[in-house]
Amino acid sequence: MKKAADVIIIGGGINGCAAAYYLAKRGVKDVIVLEAAKSIGHGGSSRNGGGVRQSGRDPRELPYAMYAVKHMWPTLSEELGVDVEYCQAGNLRLGKTEAHLEKLNRLAQNARNAGVDVRMIDAKEVKEINPYLSDEIIGASWCPTDGHANPMLTTLAYYKRAVELGVSFVKDAPVKAIQKVKGKARKVITADGTVFEGETMILAAGYESREIARTVGIDIPMTRYFEEALVTEMQPPMFDQMLGTADADFYGHQAKHGSFVFGSECGLEEAADMPLTDTRTSSLTMSAGCRAIMGYIPALKDAKIVRSWGGWLDMCIDEVPVISPVEEVPGLILACAFTGHGFGTAPSVGLMLSQMVVGEETVVDISALRYNRFKADR
């Protein structure tokens, strides 16, 4: 087994796999990716709703979210040789009350200020776009350039292409610490004591990145949050848009094979404190999710739920990720705290991580996401 390389990537999720792929694509093939689980993409990468979204994003994230939608997602299936099920059919955020519409209007205004085409539409137009929705809906915000893709396929497609291009992956290799040698990040130590060595390291291990970064004196203020999803049996093709609500009580879409995938909450998530390895779903969330979904898409009341799943989000204190090299630890690049919306941006984040490794300017400016932006506010 290879234990030394130019680049060591800690975390075989979508950001780690995408970074490995874009490095290999540009000729940097001496790369090792260490994944803690036995399966690639076992964390948030296979536990998310598949949104490829620009609307509703923080202005600091928008440039690279928009870059991915414009320049990367449309050709990704072709590039990776796997159909990642990207579908750019728009995002409807639905409202049932005047207070909902006020909130949606505010979000739409923010998005327009940042250069994203999001507009408010009335009940009639909502029905024209999606005839299956409830008559209780009085309006929505509409972003025609948003969409969705299959997160599990996208992650594994990046992995498969990276393997084909010569990247070395090691699974079941949880990292415990990074060690400096002569002031530079140099060694990566796994739980069983194996030492890997590299010139540059990318730390993209979700919430677990926090413990690992601490071993070189860097702390990223993030917490963890448990979120669940449910999946219906296959349905005839109904609609292609991504749906969300002003109330944020559910979101989801119909996947290519016919199942609907819906994220939902029961309201008790803040207090979830199981170990990170425990991703069993709660007995309350599925039922709460079903009620919320039927309130907006009554046509689905007879659809059977076949499966539910849960996963941990790495929530940053200011709700945008940390993507930057670390000055105090030369050779270390952080990519973590994606706060539950890292899937849609993974292509551009992977590309920018590969650019950081070779010391090139990133395709868009992301200096607002630096690791040292957190200041005391008292």
Add this chain to the structure above:
Amino acid sequence: MISVDDKLKEIGKYIPQPDDDMLVCRCEEVTKGEIRQAVHAGMFTIEEIRRFLRCGMGLCQGQTCGKLVKGIVARELKVSPAELEPAVSRAPMRPMEMEILGRDGGDK
């Protein structure tokens, strides 16, 4: 620790077999050949195979093909099926209509 490079070298190249077009997962129409090729692309766990091919993700949730898929993956990896972790079973136990599942009284 599982080195993907070492394992791929150990199991050798994918060699087509005469019954590769046999349907193994009937719900999602996945063939034996697709499963074997996925193993040679680096998918070594039942979870990865499921996520990549959808076998066992359909209406029966793998109750019909689960064992078959495991046997094919194990043979391809040159390990005993007992060494492979089964896919996680997920709630609900049986497919259930949203209207019924939503009626747990939790909102009252």
